[in-house]
Amino acid sequence: MATTTTTTTxxxxxxxxxxxxxxDELHKKLGETKVLxxxxxxxxxxxxxxLVLSGFIKITLxxxxxxxxxxLNxxxxxxxxxxxxxxxLxxxxxxxxxxxxVHITPIQDNIMDSEKYHVEWFAGFDLVLNALDNLEARKYVGRMCVAAGVRMVESGTAGYLGQVQPIVGGVTECFECMEKPKGGKTYPVCTIRSTPSLPIHCVVWSKSYLMGQLFGVDEDAGTELDEAEKQGENAEEIANLRKEAESFAQVRAAIRSGGPAARMIFDKIFNTDINRLLSMSDMWNHRAKPVPLDFAQIMREEDPTENGAVALKDQKKLTTKENLELFISSVSALSARLSSTETLIEFDKDDDDTLDFVTAASNLRSLxxxxxxxxxxxxxxxxxxxxxxxxxxNAxxxxxxxxxxxxxxxxxxxxxxxxSTASHSTLSSTSTSxxxxxxxxxxxxxxxxxxLSAITTSRPNPACGICRDVYTVVRCDPLRATLRDVVQGVLGGTPTPTPTPNSNSNSNSNSNSTSTSTSTSNSNPPSPSISEFTVFASSPSAPSSTRILADPDWDDNLDRTLGSLNVRCGMFVNVWKWEWKTLSIGIGGLPPNYHAGEGRGWLLLPDPLPRLVVRKEKEKEKRVSGVRPQPQQQPGRTSLKRSLGDDEGDGGDIVVLDDDNNNNGADAHPPAAKKRKTTTSHPPPSTPPKSKPTQTTQTTKTTSKHAPAHPAFSFSSPSKKRQLEEEGLVLMESAEEELRDDISISEDGNRGGGDGGEDVIVID
Amino acid sequence: MASGEFTEEEQGRYDRQIRLWGIEAQQRMRNATILVVRLRGTATETIKNIVLAGIGKLILVDADDVEEEDLGAGFFFRDDDVGKKRVDAAKARIENLNPLVTVETVPNFNVLNNQNFESTVNGVDLVCITEWDRDDLVRLNNICRRLRKPFYSGGTYGLLGYIFCDLLDHNYFSSDRSSPKDAPKSIQMKVSYPSLQDALRHRWSLLSKRQTKELNPASVFAILALWQFQSIQKRLPIGAQDVGELQQIADALVSEADVNKQVITTVPHSLIESVTMTAVHEFSPVCAIVGGLLAQDILKTLAAREPPIANFLTFDGNTGGASVCKLSMS
Incomplete structure (x- = not known):
């Protein structure tokens, strides 16, 4: 302490x-720390x-x-x-x-470009600080930092509230250890399209449906309706909505012809369509009927006398006639743009014509x-x-x-x-803890x-699908390296599926739901074989959205190249088996000056190879006693040369499959039925199957709590919400709910760099 | 209160905050003149925030020249400003933050003399004094009370920071959290503040163990001890030779204030030690946090929306936590 003072003074x-x-020491270290x-x-x-004022010098922004x-505020x-x-910049x-x-390196780009901002890129930093405004990018950076073993601080603000979370892989909770509040709100299609009851329903309708129908690309809305029908929504109503959609062709043409189209649109959507809805009398048995609007009648209304001035002109309440006039003027402005330079116009809150249109259209609908x-x-x-x-x-x-x-x-x-004031109190003091x-x-x-509440960090959630994985990186040419090269290479040993048909592969075929206690009880354990594992690909921008590439029953893809399986640099190949923590292999490109050496010049395995980690002490005792994580073997480059293998899974094993698609293994994308099967028989990565009877109460608890964080594992028929999200709809459950940027389906959803950097993900 | 229409520029610039605190609050801010005394790190952050928010006018008082170490937390200064008057170096950069705000600077502390201070304070809506000594804060606070002007003070000592405010009888609207979200209601609240002089006589006797603990009494008494030390020595502690005295002062204050003995009977020595060594220093993140909290509270008070600090906030940069003690508040 005294020395510190002497020096500093x-x-x-x-x-x-x-x-x-x-x-001095810590201050110097700040200057050497590479911060992203x-x-x-x-x-x-x-x-x-x-950062700059505190002494950080090497900053990438x-x-x-x-x-x-x-x-600017x-x-x-x-x-x-x-x-x-x-x-x-x-x-x-x-x-x-x-x-x-200071040296600040600016980059104007989307952080979620996984081909550029991959695990190795993140590993080049000592510290990553998130100042993001959307959930996807946060998850992306969070996962990359865990995978690269880089410490980070996560943050968010919204209004007066905000939070900060330091993350050290394996020591603290990671960003996804706790389920994040779901941002998106959804409504049934029919609520938006025919039975709105809240202002937000009308806003969503005009922004996401009407804008697109009139000024957007001419897309087939049929799929959405098909899907809604499958979901069991009123069939008659859906048929009706189909008619409505068809009649949009006419008004689209009118808009693009340059003529005055507002009256025609108005009559169609606020009169004809509403009358058509009214004809379905069943629909209105228990709700108030809408009233079709009459263009001429509204136009006959008297102009309002100037009411009291408001401080912000956009906060003025419009009369019905003013709304109609705004509707007409905005349609004509948008039509003019379509008939001159633009081919399609999407809603943009900062594009006044579109905002005027959405305001007027939703208010008329509300009326x-x-x-x-x-x-x-x-x-x-x-x-x-x-x-x-x-x-x-933010400050x-x-x-x-x-x-x-x-x-x-x-x-x-x-x-x-x-x-803590109880022990030491300067940042420079040392401690033995x-x-x-x-x-x-x-x-x-x-x-x-x-x-400001400051809470000690929590331990990682043992069931986390992100930070409990074992991460490694394989650098390769995805067009040449096969799935087997990469996975077997990382598992160690020969990638050749030598016909050593010990009980392993067979008993493991069903291992996901049955005992595997005898599966690897070899005296001199060889490297585990790829065929014991479920292998799936995931993209860091959507870690929970996974694609099965192979499993013990399905090995058709093993000898295909990553490229042909649509696994590119920046993605992860995950290797899963019940006893072990998921092994996540980040696929990186070969270094620019890498010389293709003997034989396997397209593959650089990590050295040393990662250790497979047994999932849980208790599990180890109970289920896999005697089985240790495989002793790591040297990469053994020569032995990696793959011989043409026979198919271990000879088809006869595939009894679990409930579909006829297993012979489609050559398809780069596993068949949908395969995925469904996976949904039910495989747990999310790292999440033990719920059916396992051996789980401790605690694990079960965290698992169930955590499970929803992997919604993509419910591959089962894409909900209409998902469908609508793909269309860019912002769907909300109620007007009371706040809209947020991290809803992800908004136009901001794909931003990686963060603009405001400022919504809260976790608020108590 | 004047309430002209907002220009396009104002509407665009202030959009995100008007959506938080409403147009009326924005108008109150626009009409406000704030006096800020002393330009070090905490004031730099506070000023940045209230100028960005769009107050009407800032009057900034500082007599000192820029020193090299002011560059550590003072982002209004550049290397070649060293030796210039702080206010002169900073003025253009403050104006540059928001061209809609008027900035007036006073390059001497004469305005703080009793007579001058009264006339200055009469012309402002709120007073904010940073990095000042306790005895003089008491004097200035009493003048502000007499003139019925809200008073804030704040500053940092190394990793510790504080905010004290005396808002007299303050009326504000608070959102009623029991009301439905689609029909939010506000309730009018009223709170009476004591002077700093009275606040310093506060006794902790009534607090339970848990309540006491929550307020992080070690930080509170470390700061109060620094104030007392400064009052006696006419300087802040600067080195190892001051540790003993500061410890003695701090423990005496704890005992006088009748703090729950199960929580604390002495301020931890390690804290006293580090505070002694760092009290005269400032660290940008701590200034950003204290200046952020201070500015936010000034804006709340101007807007008469949401409960302001009542009445002594301490920030502990070791943990990142902040708590607020009600010193002699009824």
């Missing part, structure tokens, strides 16, 4: 304070500033977005003159002026259905998934991120910054006595 200049607080900041929006701007006027690195310029150049020593109307201001928020955002919350969260980042850097010096005891999950909360 003699150091002049800008780092004097920081060195006094951190100590993902997102240069609300949190990102604050974060880069605080990635963001996809450009600057907008509505950013909080993204303080940006000025009016920067509007439309890339956030990453401007933030990097402005923040660099705060400290001439027909007796639903309260909304102002343009309100519609913008509902349709545009706008999350309120302020500078202060606080960014400060908290940096404090956690400092703890993580200190831990990498092999010491704890355990700083775990280097991670100082980490805290922090929430901004509304509780007056404790505005």
């Amino acid at each position: 003699t150091v002049p200049g800008r780092t004097k304070h920081a060195k006094a607080i951190l100590g 900041v993902v997102g240069a929006g609300g949190i990102g701007c604050e974060l880069v500033k605080t 990635l963001d996809l977005d450009t600057i907008d006027l509505s950013n 909080r993204q303080f690195l940006f000025r009016t003159t920067h509007i439309k310029k890339p956030k990453s 401007i933030a990097a150049s402005v923040a660099a002026t705060f400290n001439p020593l 027909a259905y007796g639903i309260p109307q909304k102002t343009k201001w309100e519609v913008k928020e509902m349709a545009g998934n706008i999350i309120p955002a302020i500078a202060t919350t 606080i969260i960014a400060g908290l991120i940096v404090l956690q980042a400092v703890h993580l850097v200190a831990a990498s010096l092999g010491r704890s910054t355990s700083t 775990s280097p991670f005891t100082a980490l805290r999950n922090i929430h901004i909360q509304l509780k007056p006595a404790v505005p």
Whole structure:
């Protein structure tokens, strides 16, 4: 302590304070730490500033977005003159002026480009700090950091609230250890299309359905209706909706001819279509009937006398006539655009013509259905998934991120910054306890006595489908390396499916639901064979959406190249078997200067090979006693040469299959029926099958809690929600629910770089 | 209160926050003049936030020159500003944050003399004094009370930070969380604040063990001890030679305040030690957090929306936690 002071008091200049607080060693270490900041929006701007001032020097800043006027209330690195310029570039150049020593590398790109931002790329950083605004990108970065073994801090803000979560793989919970609140809200198609009862139903209808029908691509809406019908929605109603869809062809033509189309559209959607709905009398037995609108009658209304001025003109309540006039003017503006330069127009909350149209159309629909109307201001928020955002919350969260980042850097010096007031209290003090005891999950909360709650981090969820995997990387040419090359290579030993038909493969064929206790009880255990495992591919941008490539009953794909199986660089090949933790193999490209050596020049296995990890101590005793994780063997390059193998699974084994598709194994995509079978007989990766009787109560509990985090494992017939999501619909359950950017099906859903960087994923 | 229509520029710039606190709150902010005294790290962050939010006018007072170490948390300064008046170096960069806000600077502390301070305070809506000593805060707070102006003070000591506020009799609207979400209701609330002088006489006797613990008394008394030390020594502690005295002061304060003895009878020595070594230093993340909390509370008070701090917040950068003690609040 005293030495620290002596040193720091003699150091002049800008780092004097920081060195006094951190100590020289830790301060120096901050400057050497390679930091990746993902997102240069609300949190990102604050974060880069605080990092730069704290002593971090090597910073890479990635963001996809450009600057907008509505950013300027909080993204303080940006000025009016920067509007439309890339956030990453401007933030990097402005923040660099705060400290001439720093090196900030800006990247304007989508972080979820897994071919560029793969495991190896992430492994090039010492610390990753998320400042993102959408769930997909958060999950992506979270998974990549776990896979690459890089420590990270996750964060989010929404309005006054926010949270910070440091993540150390294997030590703390990862981003997906706890199920995240589901962002998306869904409505039955019929609620949106024929029986709306809330303003949001009308907004969704005009934004996602009507806009597309009139100004979007001429898509076949039939599939959606087919699906709705399958889901058991009213058949008559669906038939009716089909007629409605067909009649859109006419108005689409009118719009594109350049003539006045508003009246025609109006009559169709607010009169003809509603009359057609009314003809289905059953539908209105228990609900209020809509009232068809009369164009001429509305136009005859008197103009309103100027009512009291409002501070924001978009907050003005429109009369029916004003809504109709807005409808006419917006249709004519959009039509003009379609007949000149644009071929299709999608809703964009910052495109005033589209916002006017959605406002007017949803209000007119609300009028027909007796639903309260909304102002343009309100519609913008509902349709545009706008999350309120302020500078202060972002500044606080960014400060908290940096404090956690400092703890993580200190831990990498092999010491704890355990700083609870009960023990030590400067960030530079040392402790004999775990280097991670100082980490805290922090929430901004509304509780007056404790505005910032700091909670000790939790252990990883043993049933987590992400961070409990064993990760490794294989660098290869996916066009040449076969699935067997890669998987058997990582498992060790020969990739050749030598006919050593010990009981392993056969007994394991059914192992997913039956005992495997004898399966690997060899005295001198060989490397496990690929044919004992279920192998599936997943993309880091959608880790829970998996594709089965092979399982003990189905080996048709083993000798196909990754490329032909649609497994590209940046994706994962996961190797699953009940006893062991899932082995996740990140597929990386060969290094640029890699020389194809003897024979297997297209494959670089990790050295050493990863250890297979037995799932659980108790499980090991009970189920796989005597079976240790396979002793690791040297890559043994020569032995890796694959001979043409016979098919171990000779078809006779495939008794479990309940379909006739197993002979379609040559298909790059496993047949759907195969997937369904998998759904029921295979658990999610790392999640033990629920039917296993040997699970401890605790595991069962966490499993069931966690299971919904892998919704994609319910492959079973894509719900209509999913269908609608693919169309970009934002579907909500009720108007009370807040819309959020992380809903993922919004237009912002695919952004990887983060724009505002600012919604909360976890709020207590 | 004036309430002209907002320009397109204002509507676009403030969109995301008006959706949070409403147009009326934005108007109140736009009409407010804030006095901020002393420009170090905490004030830098606070000013950035309230200027971005769109207050009407900022009056910034600081007599000192930029020193090299001010660059550590002061992002309004650049290397070649060293030696210039802090307010002169910062003015253009503050204005640049939001051209809609007026910035006035005062390059001396004469305005804090009793007579001058009264006339200055009369012309502002809220006073915020940062990184100042306790005895003078008491004096300035009393003047603000007399003139019925809300008073904030805040600052950091290494990893610790605090905010104290005296909002007199403060009326505000708070959202009623029991009301349905589609028909949110506000309830009008009223809260009376004590002066800093009275707050410092607070006794903790009534708090349960759990309530006491939640308030992180070690941090609270570390800060109160720093204030006391500064009052006696006319400086903050700066080195190992000050540890003993600070410890003594802190423990005496704990005992006087009648803090639940099951929770704390002495401020942990390691904390006293580190506070002694770091009290005169500032660290950007801590300034960002305290300045963020301080600015947010000033904005809440201006907007008369949501409950403000009542009345002494301490932040502990070791954990990242912050708690609020009700010092002598009824």
